[in-house]
Amino acid sequence: MSRQSSTSAWVPWLFLTPFLLTFAVFSIVPLGQAVILAAQQTFGPNTTVFVGFDNFRFLATDPLFWTAVRNTTLYAAGAVFLQLPLSLGLALLLNRPNLRGRMIFRAIFFAPSLVGLVFVAVIFSLIFEKRTGLLNVLLHGLIPAFDVEFPWLQEYVLPALIIAALWMFTGFNMVYFLAALQNVSRDLEDAATVDGAGPWQRFRHVILPAIRPVGAFVVLLALIGSFQLFELPWILLAGPGPENRGLTIVMYLYQIGFVTNDLGYSSAVGWMLAFLLASFAVAHRFFSRKEQY
Amino acid sequence: MNAARRPAQILSLTVVYTLLVFFAVITLIPFVWMAASSLKQTADFFTSLFLPGGDGLFGVAWDRLTFVHYHDLFTKMGVGRNLLNSFFLASVTAVLATLSAAMGGYALAKFRFRGREGLTNLVLAALIIPAPLLLAPGYKVLFQLGLLDSFGGLILPALAPAFGVFLFRQTMLNSVPDELLESARLDGASEIRLFTTVVLPLARPMIGAFMLITFLGTWNNFISPQIILQSQELFPLSVAIAQMKTEYSQDYGMMMAGTLISVAPVLTIFLLLQKEFISGLTAGAVKG
Numbered sequence: 380m381s382r383q384s385s386t387s388a389w390v391p392w393l394f395l396t397p398f399l400l401t402f403a404v405f406s407i408v409p410l411g412q413a414v415i416l417a418a419q420q421t422f423g424p425n426t427t428v429f430v431g432f433d434n435f436r437f438l439a440t441d442p443l444f445w446t447a448v449r450n451t452t453l454y455a456a457g458a459v460f461l462q463l464p465l466s467l468g469l470a471l472l473l474n475r476p477n478l479r480g481r482m483i484f485r486a487i488f489f490a491p492s493l494v495g496l497v498f499v500a501v502i503f504s505l506i507f508e509k510r511t512g513l514l515n516v517l518l519h520g521l522i523p524a525f526d527v528e529f530p531w532l533q534e535y536v537l538p539a540l541i542i543a544a545l546w547m548f549t550g551f552n553m554v555y556f557l558a559a560l561q562n563v564s565r566d567l568e569d570a571a572t573v574d575g576a577g578p579w580q581r582f583r584h585v586i587l588p589a590i591r592p593v594g595a596f597v598v599l600l601a602l603i604g605s606f607q608l609f610e611l612p613w614i615l616l617a618g619p620g621p622e623n624r625g626l627t628i629v630m631y632l633y634q635i636g637f638v639t640n641d642l643g644y645s646s647a648v649g650w651m652l653a654f655l656l657a658s659f660a661v662a663h664r665f666f667s668r669k670e671q672y
Numbered sequence: 673m674n675a676a677r678r679p680a681q682i683l684s685l686t687v688v689y690t691l692l693v694f695f696a697v698i699t700l701i702p703f704v705w706m707a708a709s710s711l712k713q714t715a716d717f718f719t720s721l722f723l724p725g726g727d728g729l730f731g732v733a734w735d736r737l738t739f740v741h742y743h744d745l746f747t748k749m750g751v752g753r754n755l756l757n758s759f760f761l762a763s764v765t766a767v768l769a770t771l772s773a774a775m776g777g778y779a780l781a782k783f784r785f786r787g788r789e790g791l792t793n794l795v796l797a798a799l800i801i802p803a804p805l806l807l808a809p810g811y812k813v814l815f816q817l818g819l820l821d822s823f824g825g826l827i828l829p830a831l832a833p834a835f836g837v838f839l840f841r842q843t844m845l846n847s848v849p850d851e852l853l854e855s856a857r858l859d860g861a862s863e864i865r866l867f868t869t870v871v872l873p874l875a876r877p878m879i880g881a882f883m884l885i886t887f888l889g890t891w892n893n894f895i896s897p898q899i900i901l902q903s904q905e906l907f908p909l910s911v912a913i914a915q916m917k918t919e920y921s922q923d924y925g926m927m928m929a930g931t932l933i934s935v936a937p938v939l940t941i942f943l944l945l946q947k948e949f950i951s952g953l954t955a956g957a958v959k960g
Contacts, residue, residue, distance in 0.1 A: 391783035398776035402832035412809030487696045495892025497910045498931045558954040629804045642808040649805035
């Protein structure tokens with residue numbers, strides 16, 4: 380291998396400099412700080428008291444933290460069990476042979492995911508309004524028994540969040556499924572058809588195994604994204620919502636760190652989140668490795 | 673593929689189109705609602721769902737529509753400044769982060785040096801650090817560096833995208849042949865010239881995709897500017913609109929006009945560059 384014959388040893392380091400410098404200052408140092416902060420109680424960035432493991436001890440019995448975990452988990456379950464099947468369904472529809480306008484439909488379904496969460500929240504704050512909101516007026520028009528004063532943002536906070544997320548992310552996940560479906564061998568499908576496999580059998584035994592890796596990846600992405608939910612409820616409900624029904628893990632982290640100004644306790648919440656997300660990634664690896672055998 | 677050979681499709685093409693159109697309409701309604709609401713007078717919100725009814729064309733009272741919300745946003749609310757801030761932050765971040773990631777990815781893919789393995793593993797490990805974990809400690813670091821309430825405090829931390837370095841490393845491994853680099857070196861090209869004239873052009877698709885994704889992410893980012901910026905005149909649209917939502921939540925028309933102004937640029941860019949966007953998104957998943 381004579382690849383390196385004419386280059387000096389410092390050349391790669393020159394190219395790595397911008398990344399390494401900023402990475403060290405804005406990722407490695409804060410990561411170290413996160414360890415230190417998690418053992419401190421602070422008021423703003425300057426006043427600190429060492430408390431050891433007390434932050435985590437307090438967290439274990441902090442009812443607000445567990446409310447946040449509960450809300451976030453339910454929201455994530457909505458994403459995985461409602462959104463992803465719909466995404467896959469749309470992808471299957473779009474993958475239909477001889478379909479015209481595939482690019483246009485894909486662009487339409489994908490468009491909502493370009494809208495930032497803040498802006499989605501503002502749009503949906505009007506859509507969920509009690510009497511003038513689009514959703515209640517439409518539902519009332521379709522089903523006269525449906526109350527036009529239905530209190531989405533007052534009592535049905537979680538369904539409201541899941542609906543808004545459904546609008547925003549279904550098309551985003553669909554793009555992954557569609558890309559995976561387009562890699563499924565048409566010959567294999569045709570061979571299965573010739574062998575007498577019906578649509579369901581083709582889906583179950585040809586398509587599903589072929590898109591499983593991407594499916595697992597999309598589930599992982601949806602979980603990681605859902606567990607970091609913050610802006611949508613924060614703007615939609617102008618805070619954690621009635622009885623903290625819209626409180627999420629990252630919202631709690633934000634409130635503690637930047638409203639109550641305890642960066643220490645906030646970091647402890649951050650570590651809990653990191654631990655949760657890391658366990659999802661480990662589970663994903665475990666399942667995708669098992670598949671190969 | 674002719675229809676006769678594939679008789680066993682679950683749904684007929686007509687049903688497929690009907691379903692697709694149905695979901696497309698549901699997807700588009702909030703956009704239409706936003707656009708219609710931004711043109712309505714406040715009084716008309718209680719009497720009409722989309723546009724106010726009347727004797728005009730298509731049964732719409734066109735004369736009741738108004739541009740006053742847009743006018744107010746620019747003259748009274750200073751949204752022009754927020755728009756400029758968003759464009760500045762998103763484009764500067766996109767260009768610099770892409771350059772930093774492309775350089776890093778190139779070094780990891782195309783050079784053999786001590787520490788390469790360790791650095792590659794470090795980049796991979798960094799992928800699983802969730803951004804919220806670094807929120808509080810990152811704030812403290814910015815405070816110590818005196819970067820709070822400045823664009824620098826937003827742009828500099830964005831120049832270390834581990835995900836981008838990883839993507840570019842994969843791209844360079846696949847699409848930059850060693851022979852080409854070797855022969856260019858033999859011809860006496862300097863390393864920097866080699867990078868700008870040989871490597872970057874070969875990585876063009878990934879450069880476009882990553883710049884778009886970074887632009888979009890920065891444009892829509894709320895939590896970092898919300899925490900880091902104090903001065904109104906530095907606010908990007910996301911923070912300004914969120915603030916408007918708390919202070920003028922009854923002014924529906926203005927909120928929707930502001931949101932439309934914030935959303936229209938990225939939607940336009942997407943429509944123009946759809947292919948790059950989507951190939952960038954799926955690059956990590958399908959091939960990797």
